[in-house]
C-alpha cells in the first residue's frame with residue numbers, strides 16, 4: 001500500500017494517463033516531449049530526422065538510455081515501458097537484422113501505436129507486447145540489455161519490477177535506464193495524489 005492507495009489504483013491512473021499520451025504527449029508533461037524533447041535529450045539529429053513523425057508524437061522520455069552503453073549487433077534488447085516505440089526504433093537500427101528489439105508496455109493504446117509506428121518505419125526486428133514490468137512475459141536469462149526511459153518511477157512495486165528485470169537478463173547482461181529521482185521528500189498531499197503518481 002502507498003498511503004490510501006494500492007498498487008492497482010496507481011496502475012489504473014497510470015494507464016489512463018498514458019492512453020491519452022498515446023494520441024500525443026503535447027501539453028501533458030512539464031518537460032519537452034516529441035521531436036523537441038528528443039533533441040533536448042541529445043539523440044542524434046539524423047536519427048530524429050529520419051524517424052516518421054508519428055513515432056515522435058508520443059515520445060516522453062526523460063533521458064537517453066542508449067547513450068549509457070553500446071549495444072552490439074545481434075543482441076537482444078528489452079525496452080520496459082517502451083511507449084510509442086522511439087527507443088525501440090533507435091535500438092533496432094543498431095542491433096541489425098540478427099538482433100531483436102523487444103518492447104513491453106502496460107497501456108494497450110501505447111502498444112498498438114508502437115506496433116503501427118514500427119511497421120510504418122519499416123522495422124522488422126522488433127516485437128511489442130502488452131505486459132507489466134512486474135510480470136514480464138519473457139523467459140529467464142534471454143535478454144542482453146534491458147533499457148527503460150522514464151518508467152521505473154511509475155511502478156508501485158519497484159522491488160518486484162527490478163527482480164523481473166534481473167530474472168530476464170542473461171548472466172552479465174546490462175541494465176541502462178533513464179528516470180526521474182527525488183532529491184528530497186515530497187509533501188504528504190503529493191505522495192497521496194494519484195495524479196502526481198501518473199505524471
Ligand SMILES: C[S@@+](CC[C@H](N)C(=O)[O-])C[C@H]1O[C@@H](n2cnc3c(N)ncnc32)[C@H](O)[C@@H]1O
Pocket residue numbers: 014015018058059060061062080081082083084085086087104105106107110131132133134148149150151154155
Ligand atoms: C513516461 S512514458 C515513457 C515512454 C517511452 N519510454 C518514451 O520514452 O517515450 C512511461 C511509459 O511506461 C508505461 N508503464 C507505466 N507503468 C508500467 C508498468 N508497470 N509496466 C510496463 N509499462 C509501464 C506507460 O504506459 C508509458 O508508456
